[in-house]
Amino acid sequence: MKNTISSSAILGAILKKDLLAYSRNKLYIFLTVIGIIFFVLIFWVTPDTVDETIVLGITPSIETMLENAREELIEDGIQQPQFELFSANDIEKDLATEEGMQVLEFEDAEQMKKVLEGKLKLYVSEDGTLESIDPQEDHEKKEQLKDAEEKDLHMGLAFPLNFVSEAIKGEKTEVTIYLDAAVPNEMETAMQAYVQEIAFLLGGHESPVEFPEEEAIILGHDRAGQQISMQERMRPLLALFILLIETFAMASLISSEILQGTVTALRVTPMKVGHFLAAKTILGTCLALSQGVLILLLIRAFTVENWHILLITMLLGSLLFTSVAMIIGAAGKDFMGQLMYAILFTVPLMIPAFAVLVPGTVASWVQMIPSYPIVELLVGSTIYEVGWLDYWNEFLYAILWVAALYLIGLVILKRKVETL
């Protein structure tokens, strides 16, 4: 026997042919080019700024608390020279200059709570007066307030009326923190420290302020999310979109081999089925990766710190979507069948990326979707600039999903090719 040919030569020949076939598929070339241009345009026209100001409500008003404290301290005969330095105006001015925070004073704790719960809408008029109305019923009042600024309240501190005097006396006092359920724990801790600081400022010593179990008020807001611009949130979505287009292209390439019967012609040559599967894996992954990297470059996702994490993440993502392409390509009996399977498999894979756009709406089952760890890694590396150690479990999770889907893709496609 003669004419032995190396596996690399066979692989090279198939890859060259596949690349030629891909380059001649005008539809997918068109979709890829248009896709890249369109996605990059979307990215650059999406707002890249956010209003990061946290609106904090306090009750009762500072002036009321100070007035109460003066009366109590006089009654108790306590002289507090430090206290004399404070006036409501001074404190309010100080609070107004606090960066990233706007403080609104409520006289009525119940009113503040209802605003936080979303039962009442809050308006701030030009002179700083707070008005809250029921948007379902107070239509007339709403009309009157059309010139006032509508405000979203994010957190609330309900001080006891005697907070100042108790703080000065060093007596135990209780402050209730109202916060949004989606507000991260750090904000809650920050608020506790903030209250302790106020108490220290007033009393000149550590004050035993207690915080009863906080009340979680569901409003559907995510402070952490709001601090990320929409443009930044688009990155994982756009990266997955380009992988999705490549999935369709690759699935089409595979299914045309099956439907046209060319794979049967290949099987009577020295090519082994393994060569065929390897070639499809290499081409699919390389095409998806190169285009994914290109779009990430165009939307400035790469930084000196994250490039390696992002590259590995995109490699895993490309392999994941190539595996899906193998399943779709093997399953579809015609164009419509392929389209149906493509929708069936790829739409769920996009859910985690959409969930980034609308934070706070993610159900726990989304974490079971194979693309979830990829999206987490994309978000982590492009937005929070996390390192390998911070996201090692996501990497592990992603690798496991990719390995499982790739194995399934290989088995299905191998079986299909061998039984034609």
Next chain:
Amino acid sequence: MKIPAISVQKLSYWYGNLQAVKNIDFEVMPGEILGFLGPNGAGKSTTIKMLTGQLRPGGGKAQVLSREIGREDPQLQAQIGVCFEEKNLYLEMSALENLDFFASLFGIKKPDSMEALQRVGLGDRAKDRVNNYSKGMRQRLMIARAFINKPRVLFLDEPTSGLDPVTAAEIRQTILEESARGAAILLTTHNMMEADQLSHRVAFINEGEIVALDTAENLKLKYGERAVRVRLREDGEVREESIPLDKPEASKRIAELAASPDLMTIHTEEATLESIFIKLTGRRLEG
């Protein structure tokens, strides 16, 4: 002693409970063309799929170029050529690109793709994409592809299907040239004339079994009926009569007719492979 290029012993295959190929035996020697004839579903394609490594045999064994079939064997695949009935070509590529690609899979560094295309009459359309080819042109390209690696064993499934008579004759000539080069050829066709003209031996396969295997001549002698067909004009009307030569009264009847003024024409009638197949299986080949 010559070693068979294809040797099949008790080869079987099942699709579920249906036995598509039933313990068939045959051999094809180098340079020999074996006509493999049978109706659709007779087991021809399944046999070829097993011999070309696309299907693992369900039972029995077979050797192609002395190598056992039933597993991926690149060294064996490098020595065979297959022309499928289905036109499985890369439509978005040109004929030249198709041949160059397949040649590269066979490890041919400088393939004679253009020469191969000229041989099947496609030289002037070599750079056209296959999706612009007619059915006949695609078939010619299929033939060129099967020959690209100068195979020692050729499996040709309906090689002249869809071709005009002139091109079909050219392809038949090419097949004979390949045989003369020493290639063993397993030829499946519905065209009895073609099988008769090309095949050194013919195997009839029906319902998975080989019902007859011999030279066309021997099959005709063994199973065919020799006859003389005469045309007579009687009372102004033309009548035909067939006289079986194997019957004792045949010579007397022929002599009578030869002397008759009513005799218009007289022809000897040979048995055809088609008629023999029908006689052996009760089925027509096209069915």
